[in-house]
Amino acid sequence: MRLFVTGGAGFIGSNFIRHMLAVYPGYEIVNFDKLTYAGNLDNLRDVERLAGYSFVRGDICDRRALDDALAGADAVINFAAESHVDRSIERASDFIETNVAGTQTLLDAARAAGVSRFVQISTDEVMGSCCDGEYFTEASPMRPNSPYAASKAAAEHLVRAAHITFGLDVVTTRASNNYGPYQFPEKLIPLMITNALEDKELPVYGDGLNVRDWLHVKDCCRAIDAVLHRGRSGEVYNIGSRAEKTNLEIVNTLLDLLGKPRSLIKFVTDRLGHDRRYATNPSRIENELDWRPEETFESGIEQTVRWYTGNSEWVARTRSGEYLQYYERMYGGR
Ligand code: NAD
Ligand code: TYD
Numbered sequence: 001m002r003l004f005v006t007g008g009a010g011f012i013g014s015n016f017i018r019h020m021l022a023v024y025p026g027y028e029i030v031n032f033d034k035l036t037y038a039g040n041l042d043n044l045r046d047v048e049r050l051a052g053y054s055f056v057r058g059d060i061c062d063r064r065a066l067d068d069a070l071a072g073a074d075a076v077i078n079f080a081a082e083s084h085v086d087r088s089i090e091r092a093s094d095f096i097e098t099n100v101a102g103t104q105t106l107l108d109a110a111r112a113a114g115v116s117r118f119v120q121i122s123t124d125e126v127m128g129s130c131c132d133g134e135y136f137t138e139a140s141p142m143r144p145n146s147p148y149a150a151s152k153a154a155a156e157h158l159v160r161a162a163h164i165t166f167g168l169d170v171v172t173t174r175a176s177n178n179y180g181p182y183q184f185p186e187k188l189i190p191l192m193i194t195n196a197l198e199d200k201e202l203p204v205y206g207d208g209l210n211v212r213d214w215l216h217v218k219d220c221c222r223a224i225d226a227v228l229h230r231g232r233s234g235e236v237y238n239i240g241s242r243a244e245k246t247n248l249e250i251v252n253t254l255l256d257l258l259g260k261p262r263s264l265i266k267f268v269t270d271r272l273g274h275d276r277r278y279a280t281n282p283s284r285i286e287n288e289l290d291w292r293p294e295e296t297f298e299s300g301i302e303q304t305v306r307w308y309t310g311n312s313e314w315v316a317r318t319r320s321g322e323y324l325q326y327y328e329r330m331y332g333g334r
Contacts (some may be wrong), residue, residue: 031044088147117228122236134279171263204248204266218295232288
């Protein structure tokens with residue numbers, strides 16, 4: 001099987017490629033990635049020489065590049081996206097270009113190339129904020145609240161339209177917040193670990209009581225693997241681990257694991273339109289595809305802290321350049 005993975009140099013994409021090469025040594029994987037600030041080939045250094053792996057630098061908005069690289073692909077797994085909510089609030093245009101226009105260009109190219117399956121990697125954020133005691137299912141209405149979430153919701157609609165209109169075989173995943181190795185340190189968990197290691201303040205938005213359902217990236221990759229091979233065409237699958245935590249619980253846990261004082265926490269101005277709670281019901285993937293998370297939050301977060309403390313060179317390289325300017329803009333006057 002030849003898989004065409006877009007955005008494979010990012011956080012979840014690189015973990016997915018590593019997972020697939022380990023589980024299916026006979027598969028060929030083409031990693032098609034634009035290498036934006038979030039794309040990092042360092043993430044794949046340990047697998048880049050494997051016979052089944054190849055890399056093509058390209059943009060999912062570029063139809064000609066897609067046509068060349070897609071030849072012979074059996075399935076597309078579309079991770080490529082602008083993925084950070086705060087950046088989408090600062091400037092939405094890149095999100096519309098890649099997440100919306102890019103997804104349509106990729107769908108057109110996949111259909112022309114005759115691929116057998118298109119997996120769209122979406123997010124639980126398309127459904128917006130969830131009240132206490134409520135759990136979104138795949139049938140819940142989409143009510144995206146950030147430009148990022150709105151762009152991902154738009155992409156889902158385009159994927160569905162390609163299925164209904166042209167009969168393209170599509171499946172969509174909606175995962176909750178992932179954490180684990182190789183996550184760019186602008187997202188909550190790696191940002192807080194790397195700041196704490198440098199005894200820098202930990203910027204907690206608002207009252208710190210927003211809730212997310214934290215999923216280890218390994219479990220997310222196993223779920224995407226199951227959906228790719230066994231998901232029903234045209235369906236959407238929530239992926240979550242029923243591990244709801246407030247941001248403050250996360251930050252306190254990280255400080256305790258690192259042996260750092262809670263005085264490093266700094267409450268800062270809240271994010272605009274900040275969703276209070278994400279919570280999905282993953283029963284469909286549990287029942288239909290027999291998927292369950294293997295990692296508990298406690299073991300997963302400990303391993304993750306160990307990974308970041310043991311990979312200071314990766315952190316330093318990732319945090320140089322564009323990231324430093326972004327950090328100053330985002331947190332400088334907050
Ligand atoms: P990431 O930002 O770490 O990686 C995104 C990758 O896409 C990067 O390698 C980047 O270079 C590449 N890319 C961006 N624009 C591109 C373009 N136009 N053409 C080709 N490549 C391009 O993101 P991530 O956290 O790994 O998320 C991957 C996917 O999973 C995204 O679609 C995101 O919406 C979705 N998702 C993420 C989470 C999460 O918690 N991180 C949860 C649910 C869903
Ligand atoms: P994030 O990792 O950006 O993921 P998402 O917004 O997609 O859920 O943020 C997770 C939670 O952490 C979210 O409620 C916002 C909060 N947060 C902070 O409090 N401080 C920060 O510096 C960041 C980046 C996030």
